[in-house]
Amino acid sequence: MNIEEQLIRILPQVERPARYIGGEWNQIKKDLHAVRTKIALAFPDAYEIGMSHTGLRILYDLINKREDIAAERVFAPWTDMEAKLRTEKIPLYSLESKLPLKQFDIIGFSLMYELCYTNMLAMLDLAGIPLYSKDRSPDEPLIIAGGTCTVNPEPVADFIDAFVIGDGEEVVFEIIEKYMGLKETGLRREEILREIAQIPGVYVPSLYETYQDPVSGMTLVKKTAGVPYPVRRRILMDINQYPLPAKPIVPYTDIVFDRVSLELFRGCERGCRFCQAGYIYRPTRERNPLQVFAAAVQNVKNTGYEEISLNSLSSGDYSRLPQLLTWLNQQFQSDRVALSLSSLFASSITKDVIRKIKQVRKTGFTIAPEGGTDRMRQVINKYMSEAEILHAAELAYKEGWEHIKLYFMIGQPTETTEDVEGIVNVAKKISDLGRRQHKRSGKVNLGVSSFVPKPQTPFQWCAMDSKESLLSKQALIRQMTHGTRIQFKWHHIHISLLDCIFSRGDRRLGKTIEIAFRKGCRFDGWSDCTHFNLWEEAFAESGVDPKTYWGEYGMNWTLPWDHLSVKVAKKFLKAEWQKALDMATTPLTGFDNCVYCGSCKASELVQLKGQWEEARKSEPEAFLTEAEGPERERNFRYRAQFQKRGALRFVSHLDLTKTIRLAFKRAEIPLSYSRGFHPQPQISFGPALPMNVESKEEYLDFFTYRYIDPEELVRRVNQQLPLDLAFSSALQISKSAPSLSVLISGADYAVDFSRPVCEPVMREFAARKGIQLNECHSFAIEQFRNKKEVLYTKHKTEKVVNIKDFVRSLRYDESNSQMWIEMKIVDGATVNILQVIKALYEVDVELPVTRERLYIMKDVTKLSPLELEWEATRRQAIIADFS
Numbered sequence: 001m002n003i004e005e006q007l008i009r010i011l012p013q014v015e016r017p018a019r020y021i022g023g024e025w026n027q028i029k030k031d032l033h034a035v036r037t038k039i040a041l042a043f044p045d046a047y048e049i050g051m052s053h054t055g056l057r058i059l060y061d062l063i064n065k066r067e068d069i070a071a072e073r074v075f076a077p078w079t080d081m082e083a084k085l086r087t088e089k090i091p092l093y094s095l096e097s098k099l100p101l102k103q104f105d106i107i108g109f110s111l112m113y114e115l116c117y118t119n120m121l122a123m124l125d126l127a128g129i130p131l132y133s134k135d136r137s138p139d140e141p142l143i144i145a146g147g148t149c150t151v152n153p154e155p156v157a158d159f160i161d162a163f164v165i166g167d168g169e170e171v172v173f174e175i176i177e178k179y180m181g182l183k184e185t186g187l188r189r190e191e192i193l194r195e196i197a198q199i200p201g202v203y204v205p206s207l208y209e210t211y212q213d214p215v216s217g218m219t220l221v222k223k224t225a226g227v228p229y230p231v232r233r234r235i236l237m238d239i240n241q242y243p244l245p246a247k248p249i250v251p252y253t254d255i256v257f258d259r260v261s262l263e264l265f266r267g268c269e270r271g272c273r274f275c276q277a278g279y280i281y282r283p284t285r286e287r288n289p290l291q292v293f294a295a296a297v298q299n300v301k302n303t304g305y306e307e308i309s310l311n312s313l314s315s316g317d318y319s320r321l322p323q324l325l326t327w328l329n330q331q332f333q334s335d336r337v338a339l340s341l342s343s344l345f346a347s348s349i350t351k352d353v354i355r356k357i358k359q360v361r362k363t364g365f366t367i368a369p370e371g372g373t374d375r376m377r378q379v380i381n382k383y384m385s386e387a388e389i390l391h392a393a394e395l396a397y398k399e400g401w402e403h404i405k406l407y408f409m410i411g412q413p414t415e416t417t418e419d420v421e422g423i424v425n426v427a428k429k430i431s432d433l434g435r436r437q438h439k440r441s442g443k444v445n446l447g448v449s450s451f452v453p454k455p456q457t458p459f460q461w462c463a464m465d466s467k468e469s470l471l472s473k474q475a476l477i478r479q480m481t482h483g484t485r486i487q488f489k490w491h492h493i494h495i496s497l498l499d500c501i502f503s504r505g506d507r508r509l510g511k512t513i514e515i516a517f518r519k520g521c522r523f524d525g526w527s528d529c530t531h532f533n534l535w536e537e538a539f540a541e542s543g544v545d546p547k548t549y550w551g552e553y554g555m556n557w558t559l560p561w562d563h564l565s566v567k568v569a570k571k572f573l574k575a576e577w578q579k580a581l582d583m584a585t586t587p588l589t590g591f592d593n594c595v596y597c598g599s600c601k602a603s604e605l606v607q608l609k610g611q612w613e614e615a616r617k618s619e620p621e622a623f624l625t626e627a628e629g630p631e632r633e634r635n636f637r638y639r640a641q642f643q644k645r646g647a648l649r650f651v652s653h654l655d656l657t658k659t660i661r662l663a664f665k666r667a668e669i670p671l672s673y674s675r676g677f678h679p680q681p682q683i684s685f686g687p688a689l690p691m692n693v694e695s696k697e698e699y700l701d702f703f704t705y706r707y708i709d710p711e712e713l714v715r716r717v718n719q720q721l722p723l724d725l726a727f728s729s730a731l732q733i734s735k736s737a738p739s740l741s742v743l744i745s746g747a748d749y750a751v752d753f754s755r756p757v758c759e760p761v762m763r764e765f766a767a768r769k770g771i772q773l774n775e776c777h778s779f780a781i782e783q784f785r786n787k788k789e790v791l792y793t794k795h796k797t798e799k800v801v802n803i804k805d806f807v808r809s810l811r812y813d814e815s816n817s818q819m820w821i822e823m824k825i826v827d828g829a830t831v832n833i834l835q836v837i838k839a840l841y842e843v844d845v846e847l848p849v850t851r852e853r854l855y856i857m858k859d860v861t862k863l864s865p866l867e868l869e870w871e872a873t874r875r876q877a878i879i880a881d882f883s
Helices: 003-013 054-064 079-087 114-126 171-184 189-196 289-303 321-335 351-357 374-379 386-398 417-438 467-481 493-503 509-518 532-542 570-581 602-616 646-650 653-666 710-718 758-769 773-786 833-841 865-882
Strands: 037-043 069-075 106-110 142-146 162-164 210-212 219-221 260-263 307-311 338-341 366-370 403-410 443-450 486-490 636-644 683-685 694-704 725-733 746-752 791-793 800-802 807-813 818-824 849-858 861-863
Touching: 003 079, 037 054, 037 171, 054 069, 054 106, 054 171, 054 260, 079 114, 106 171, 114 493, 114 509, 142 171, 162 171, 171 189, 260 289, 289 307, 289 321, 289 653, 307 321, 321 338, 321 351, 338 351, 351 386, 366 386, 374 417, 386 403, 386 417, 403 417, 403 467, 417 443, 417 467, 417 486, 443 467, 443 493, 467 486, 467 493, 493 509, 493 532, 509 532, 636 710, 636 865, 646 694, 653 683, 653 725, 710 725, 725 865, 746 833, 758 773, 758 833, 773 807, 773 833, 818 833, 833 849, 849 865, 861 865
Parallel strands: 037 069, 037 106, 106 142, 142 162, 260 307, 307 338, 366 403, 403 443, 443 486, 694 849
Antiparallel strands: 210 219, 636 694, 636 725, 683 694, 746 818, 746 849, 791 800, 807 818, 849 861
């Protein structure tokens, strides 16, 4: 039995099975026998997190442009899926080809968050790959890792063959070429790794000697003959060499950032002292606005998304932002594509920018002061005055926003009670501004996280605030916001404490991570999954004291990450720490204002300035949208029939509606929209199909503002639908025709007992009832009929219903081993067919079932919603002819 056949059996039993099926729109699936190299892009977190990551999208697109290399995706399975994979002995596999991970040449992990380390070990273990690099044979994949965590990879150094420090666009191909070339020569694994270590930006931890520092007690990496020291970060000075992906994958299920996401620039000119990304991605390198604009046009066309998010560490600092927003609105306004900015500095929030963001519809509005007082914001070098913060919020309220999000941080160096109280004072003032503008509104979402000192920042030497102190500060904020219109959301302190340990840790922590993994720790960054008690046990068993990593580090210590250079000088970080103590700010850094941090040379500054000057001259040649006009007021109504088969049965009804809506957009179907603040396409579906059920006959109604031939409509939509989803017919109907929910009164289902998955279920049923195997179905029918009632409690409403009220008939067809079940639909209400099957056979296993048809009972005849309209059309034609 292959992996796909095994998945059919286990996916009905897990949460959100669409995470594990692949086949999404724009997926790239190559013939793996025709490529030289197979690389698995592994993200050690849930699908919805990994699919939102810009870096993964860029690498997937970039690598797959090479005909001789195939890149496929794999994500950490959620705990229920992991348990099923282990129970059924199914190896972890790639989404595209369902190839076991162990059969890839290279596995590349994106390490973006330290609390995903146990997930990474779980993925290796599920793949049957030894956890430790030293235990891997020559035939096993090369395990590499990149991402923000690699600026201190020591806690997981024993598990990874090679780390990529810095930008990956160029170095990934250098690694692939060297590894595959050397592997084909039959060179030993250690010798191959020694050669790979010579690639700039690559760190191979197994080749370096370590020692225990007598001052700190930590395990440190020493300068070792034959390998680079320090390993210097790779910096791609011109990110425009690698355009943004034109056809990103469109997931079936909702993900964290379910929209077009475009990178404006890499790096940040602000220099906030707590922010690791602001230091490890220096210098700031902007994308040409024409490149961003072109990517936006391609992405919207190829995905159907109706929102574009412009992303960077501080998007408001993009030098051509007003012009780019103008271009995008001119291009997309009539197509109702909204714009959003991921991160805005208060001083960059202007009336012009706000009005351009809200031109189609208002997206989220967030301000992140981080510090509660002007003093605190000077310490962290994120200086924005309280007046600037309030002005930005007031602008938003005046332009129609009723809800503002604020982000702050507690536990930062030198913080006082006054600074903590300042957080709530600012939030209250913003709420008051909103109430003045909107009377009963003025809602504020106040998110407060705990400061974690991060490597390669001016605060890397600081102690983390104690658990008791952080809890006290959270309690103070909770007390001050009680009874206000401020919704306070806080960060789980145990998560922050673990984050600190693994951010600033050394190689001794590898054993701790392995023990925690063996104890069942997974998704440690998710508050409902964190088991701090298990981590405490792991620290005790590995002989590591976690307090070592929470405390203050000496300014003259050699640190666990000092053998890696992100090209920001340590003396610069020390100077920034002193300036923090002096409450002195550092100005914005850039090609026209160098702060001498060490991240680039003078010649590179000249190069960056040249890119900026070229970008200033950029203008798009033309805008491609059609103008808004009276024609959009005209409505044409259609009814269409479609099928949902195969792996698509694991996609929920809600996700199915999204999939079809985006396909309509890609097919350029001129959909009509509702009115109001958040217009929606006018599409309505027939009765929801339960997840894990296939269907031969589903229906939807929709309106367009321009006539489109039904056959042309079906052809165009089918070209934009993923495999296993297809439209079969469409018909223009009267605008006054009754809705599908009013019309449809019944559904026929067939359970296919010829499938192998059914045999053990039937044998168990026969044994339990003391009957022969061939008597199971007649016995189940008779038993069901003889019951006065079969009660079922609906999950969401907790309403108790009698299943028998909705079952019209039961019939078993021995010729094809199918149980036919006719269900009633009363005023749009019915019961889940899977509950009927479970009641029939008294099992908790979901059997293979197909909805064969939906119909309207007319006298004793079953008519489909389309047949009803055809009949109505013929009747009207006869009347017209008679007249």
